[in-house]
Amino acid sequence: MASITHCTNFICKLPIPPSISTHPKFLPLHSLRPSLPNFHTKSKIHSHRLHKRVFITKATAAPPSGAEAAKKKDERVQRVHSIEEFDEALQSAKDKLVVVEYATSDDSESIEIYPFLVDLSRTCNDVKFLLVMGDESEKTRELCKREKVDKVPHFTFYKSKEKIHEEEAIAPDTLVGDVLYYGDNHSAVVQLHNREDVEKLIEDHKVDHKLIVLDVGLKHCGPCVKVYPTVIKLSRQMSDTVVFARMNGDENDSCMQFLKDMEVIQVPTFLFIRDGKIDGRYVGSGKGELIGEILRYQGVRVTY
Template structure:
């Protein structure tokens, strides 16, 4: 006859004693013993602090989660459901196509919003396949509108030639992981297209043979490549995915004619400079950013100039005012740059009451901020505010 089986508790105890001879950690022994003593088909869910059947996240979301807030005092929302349980339920039942829900937004509203945003992106980003179609887009933009052209491939995602060790993305094992930086650049381009109505956006897919021929005709060496045009002329290009999303935003800000022009006056010649200095209040500091069209350091410094201009304007009257002169735009701008004796860029010239009182040559945002604060404090504006 078969010998009677020992109770489960006896088996667990003897097993834990035998494991204690080989496993030095008591916590691991207790974990094994508890797992064997637990009824079959149950799972420990630390998020909810109790044993639940294997029903997945949806089954766990059907029961309200514990909350540290007292009942009746913010522990539940208007539907009587605790916030923790609602967040888990949302993740369990949210349709994947709706994306991230905004506050007070239902799933149908989120889906409708995403569809509208996708339609806006499709209308703003023009896809071309031939060199003739690209030239038509450049001609339609005219002489003043910025055109951003992204040349990409669904098969290749290359790093930029920075002279530094290859980034981590280059050594990723799978193709999907290696293509991830290019996907992020594509999303950044879509956001820029949706939020920058003053520029045109064009996309060229170099995956096909026809697209590869167009990329070769343009002299593209790496994919993806960003190219900025105005008046049919190439202003600047960035090759490879390294820092491509940042370069895209800085390029649109630097070459575009959008909100930055409201806080940074654009100068074209000496007459514009004289008018800018004449509009300044007595004793007000005037900062003139002298740059070149395709200099990477000038492009990198311009967001700091815009941020400083916005901060100074928000402080009120008497603060510094900013202007920018691109010295190689045309013959008038070259003459103005030579008249100001600027031979290196980026250069920042400081004026007060129509006279030049200082300058900063360099591409350090921190040093520029320190110089502006130093020159601004020379007339006692910052000093008086700090004393009060």
């Protein structure tokens, strides 16, 4: 498979075959033709922090400074102490998102980021949060070794016991964006998993003539993650007139085929659909530009 050639803070660019125009026509869904090769991306969000610490060798049961106080206020961040406890936690989560922070007791960045994990645990009831202290004991060091974690703070994301994403030394806003992007099952954004889901959504809104804003992205696309909190916020504010939906093109073959049919060559791409036809599209992660485009397709005059 071909891979994404370049990923910036604005878009992830996909290979463009010679037969594809960089400005594809906006056509009814049924008339678009497959024209892009399959692709896969390993691009990830770049960390805002560069200094990470290797796990120390001594064993200590002390949690990060400041984390214990937060833990007393909220017990939703589960502390795990061994491989057995870790595997049991993943098993019990079933298909929920599981976010794991690997930390050490004397690492300043681990201390700084933990309170944000606690805050997320209070508001994201559909996500399970775990804490592993890598320097706590020989058992936790064995767990870190098995999971190939040797630097902290390190975050891994699991669904159905499968690791779907991981980050090192990330800033709080990136952590929040990741949790919303990979674990969003409670917002007004409709999650689409195949072409049939898209067709049903379009059919459901032919009667009310609502504008459908379809966010097309990839699992590990940094700009897609960056703009998604804005999509969630807009879905709540504009629920009376606009339907927001999302699809990750690399989720399965059906989603990948949909990207081909829609001639999506860069992500995130937002398709504006009304009455079964694509009225237009916006490519990029600019929050202001996205809002402006949505308003424009709603018939609101927008000046830049």
